[in-house]
Amino acid sequence: xxxxxxxALVFGVAAGYSNNNFGNFFANSLVSxxxxxxxLILLLFVMGxxxxxxxxxxxxxxxxxxxxxxxxxxxxxxxxLGGLVGGLILGINVFASMAVSAGFGWYTLAGPxxxxxxxxxxxxxxxxxxxxxxxxxxxxxxxxxxxDKYVPIAFGGATTMDTxxxxxxxxxxxxALITAFSSGFALSLTAxxxxxxIATLFH
Amino acid sequence: MLxxxxxxxxxxxxxxxxxxxxxxxxxxxxxxxxxxxxALIFSLGFSIGSSNELLSAMPKVGLNAAVILALTxxxxxxxxxxxxxxVKMK
Numbered sequence: 001x002x003x004x005x006x007x008a009l010v011f012g013v014a015a016g017y018s019n020n021n022f023g024n025f026f027a028n029s030l031v032s033x034x035x036x037x038x039x040l041i042l043l044l045f046v047m048g049x050x051x052x053x054x055x056x057x058x059x060x061x062x063x064x065x066x067x068x069x070x071x072x073x074x075x076x077x078x079x080x081l082g083g084l085v086g087g088l089i090l091g092i093n094v095f096a097s098m099a100v101s102a103g104f105g106w107y108t109l110a111g112p113x114x115x116x117x118x119x120x121x122x123x124x125x126x127x128x129x130x131x132x133x134x135x136x137x138x139x140x141x142x143x144x145x146x147x148d149k150y151v152p153i154a155f156g157g158a159t160t161m162d163t164x165x166x167x168x169x170x171x172x173x174x175x176a177l178i179t180a181f182s183s184g185f186a187l188s189l190t191a192x193x194x195x196x197x198i199a200t201l202f203h
Numbered sequence: 204m205l206x207x208x209x210x211x212x213x214x215x216x217x218x219x220x221x222x223x224x225x226x227x228x229x230x231x232x233x234x235x236x237x238x239x240x241x242a243l244i245f246s247l248g249f250s251i252g253s254s255n256e257l258l259s260a261m262p263k264v265g266l267n268a269a270v271i272l273a274l275t276x277x278x279x280x281x282x283x284x285x286x287x288x289x290v291k292m293k
């Protein structure tokens with residue numbers, strides 16, 4: 001299954017690149033907005049449906065209860081600390097590297113926001129790190145899930161409420177749906193505030 | 204914020220509908236789901252491929268990005284594993 005996903009990704013990149021650089025055959029937004037949102041909404045509905053139907057999944061979730069709220073907390077804190085250590089090792093502005101990591105994989109937010117607060121160079125870093133985080137979550141899932149079914153959720157960060165959610169549910173099972181979605185939701189809510197707060201500490 | 208809620212709505216609607224139709228005849232959603240995942244990943248790839256900004260940024264920040272990303276992922280996983288143990292989550 002992962003090979004079809006990687007193929008779809010590669011074809012998507014090639015198609016997007018061609019449409020942009022070898023003549024615009026159609027508006028980019030047709031795919032990157034309309035097809036994206038349509039398939040995402042349909043998937044969320046279908047995944048919700050499969051979860052609602054699955055008796056075991058609801059029982060498992062009830063057993064975990066409020067404990068699932070620690071997931072985004074741990075992932076968020078771990079990410080920012082990772083950014084701090086990375087910045088120290090590389091000898092770059094540690095506030096900027098923490099802000100980059102506080103994008104939690106949301107590259108369309110982290111790129112522009114970090115760029116605005118720390119300059120274009122760090123904006124490029126924010127864009128790349130967070131984009132690669134999303135990409136790695138998807139492409140390595142068949143390996144990371146073997147370590148622990150929560151590892152893909154940690155990898156995905158804020159993206160586990162949308163782009164990486166279907167792949168996570170496919171590999172980690174229906175019971176991971178709510179944990180992954182709520183973690184991604186909480187991290188998506190936090191990301192803009194976390195980046196801005198880190199920048200305020202710096203300035 | 205509104206965008207985030209827009210994603211929660213279809214999910215909750217799906218869960219409720221699935222819950223109420225629990226004992227009805229099952230339809231196999233596997234194929235639809237898989238096809239839609241491919242469409243989603245394709246459009247994700249498309250946004251990446253059509254973003255000149257992203258493609259030009261990547262090579263410039265290569266090493267720094269790799270180091271920060273590796274540590275970000277490592278610490279996320281370590282923290283999650285530690286906290287999971289602390290709250291005894293399965």
